[in-house]
Amino acid sequence: MLDKINAIIVDDEQEAIDYLSILLAETCPQVDLLATATSSDDALRKIYQYHPGLVFMDIRIDKKSGFDVVEEMKKQNHVPHVIFVTAYNRYAIEAFKANATDYLLKPVDKNELVRAVNKYAELAGKEFDLQYIQKLVGKEVSKIRFNTRTGYILVNPGEIVYCQADGNYTEINMQDESKKLVTYNLRNLISLLPENTFRRISRFHVINEKFLSEVDKGKRRCLLKNGNQRIALTYSPKIFFD
Known part of the structure; x- marks a missing residue:
């Protein structure tokens, strides 16, 4: 030693x-x-x-x-x-x-x-x-650290339904329907998320494909299902490729 x-x-x-x-x-x-x-x-x-x-x-x-x-x-x-x-x-x-x-x-x-x-x-x-x-x-680590204005939070990425841009911040919408504001813009936040699970659909939204239930091409909407909660988010064809 x-x-x-x-x-x-x-x-x-x-x-x-x-x-x-x-x-x-x-x-x-x-x-x-x-x-x-x-x-x-x-x-x-x-x-x-x-x-x-x-x-x-x-x-x-x-x-x-x-x-x-x-x-x-x-x-x-x-x-x-x-x-x-x-x-x-x-x-x-x-x-x-x-x-x-x-x-x-x-x-x-x-x-x-x-x-x-x-x-x-x-x-x-x-x-x-x-x-x-x-x-x-081989060790399993389930949570990601996100900085906030007052410190940081630890979030299980599997419990994130979608993320919404809010200027230089991003609002994370959770499976329990809570919302968490973190000090990352959407582009930087995406780099922390598992690539094979999360998908950017527009300038303003990233979704967890686990909660994606339907894509409406006519209305250009992604429909997310989280328990009894139904969420419709507009997607950009230039960003979201079917």
Whole structure:
């Protein structure tokens, strides 16, 4: 086990960096946080500058993903161990392909953080344990984190009926008929949803196809059924392809 671990945090949200930094200080005193970065370019600069042994890498950064940053490091023959941090486990298989040491689900749980750091300490200097990540890929994580104006919520995507654009925000309409306003525009919110379940039908709406019961081409409407609730949403032929 290592006595000291030099690390860098990469995340496009300063709030997430601050949260993880505090959590590391409280639970993993052996981790020496050398620097933080909020963009992919800054991340590469600081990784090459500080040569950390461990990088906590957000998956969705800016024009580049965390996976892109790892691929760029490989070109320079400098790849520290990486613990990917993600809001949803559909990225787990990509983390596996990128030879991640581990991955953590946002919001990061302190016990999971300690486990991942200890795992790195065991792996440092040794051949990467592919079987361990393969086991992680099989874990079921059911909720997605969405930021709100006052904090964040955790939502099971299977309980989302449809999403409606509201300027720079999006209203999520749930199976229990509740509504949740999140601080994402519709385009950014779609990137967090499972691709094989959700479908954009217009500039203003994304639907969960599980609730789609009928498409009326004459009226250009998608009819959703949620229990006794019936919802008619207009679709755009340029966006919604039958």
